[in-house]
Amino acid sequence: MFEIFIVIVPLFLIIFGSAIIQRWKNLDEHWSKVLNSFALNIGLPALIFASLAKVSLNGQADIIIANSLFLLISFIIVYSLGKSLNIKQRTLKTLFICLAFGNIAYLGPPVLTQIYGPKILPDVSLIIGVHLFWLFTIGLGFLDYDLASRQSWIGKLFHKKNKQDIIKHIGFDLIKNPLLVAIILGLVVAIADINLPRLLKTTIDMLANSVSPVVLVVIGLFIGSSKIGKLKEWLPVAAFTVVTLFILPGIFYLALKGFASDLDKYIPSMIMIAMPLAITPFALADKFGLDKQFIARAIVLSTTLSIITIPLWASML
Secondary structure, three states, rough: OEEEEHHHHHHHHHHHHHHHHHHOOOHHHHHHHHHHHHHHHHHHHHHHOOOOOOOOOOOOOHHHHHHHHHHHHHHHHHHHHHHHHHOOHHHHHHHHHHHOOOOOOOOOHHHHHHOOHHHHHHHHHHHHHHHHHHHHHHHHHHHHHHHHHHHHOHHHHOOOOHHHHHHHHHHHHHHHHHHHHHHHHHHHHHHHHHOOOHHHHHHHHHHHHHHHHHHHHHHHHHHHHHOOOHHHEEEEEHHHHHHHHHHHHHHHHHHHHHOOOOHHHHHHHHHOOOOOEEHHHHHHHHOOOOOHHHHHHHHHHHHHHHHHHHHHHHHHO
């Protein structure tokens, strides 16, 4: 465990160093917005496309199925429990998106490349691709449908939206998402075995290589600007963090142990599932009416604890 801790600790030094700078200098939100916008719209799509384009899908069906089942079952369980327990719609939507939205795209690549080296990137990108596909279809589709339905109900007298309009709106939002576009294009290139021009590959690789330190700084700036709050307000956050960092990865591990013949090939997937909460749900909070304060505190706590839990899982696996 100590060896793995030493390997990934530089990543967390960047995160918490950026948090200290944020506390000290009190940088305005413009910094985070610009860096986050670069990561979401340019850097991460480039990283995902560049890595997926090199993926060989032969023999990877079980990885795709295992990760897909994990996410889909998580969605079903959260939605079913929320409805049966009459959880408020705002809380249900928050848990629905947060439980599955681990920081795999931001923190996953630098952590796993630190542990395994650059050779792991194609496998990591495939896992990211599977997760982002379901998150940006089922996950955001659920939030978008709820939002559009409420807007339709409010504007019913003006006939602003009908069911067909809502579905079109959701589809248009998904098509515009750079991450989803990068996944689709990367898989097309991989499946069709297209050999991209060297100049284009070099350009994309340069953008891809720039994104990891940028997103680590973004996470740090976010943590540094977060308010502490009262202890009792952190209890639901602590419970959520235990579920995401320990219980869900544990369930995934036990399920694989019972059904998989070769556990080693699933180790990157298990480490990715043990990632802390991503900052993307926070960016979506205002648009979809999520519990922004809960999300902010969950990001801070889970990211802080992950400096211990990630090496723990990696060394155990």
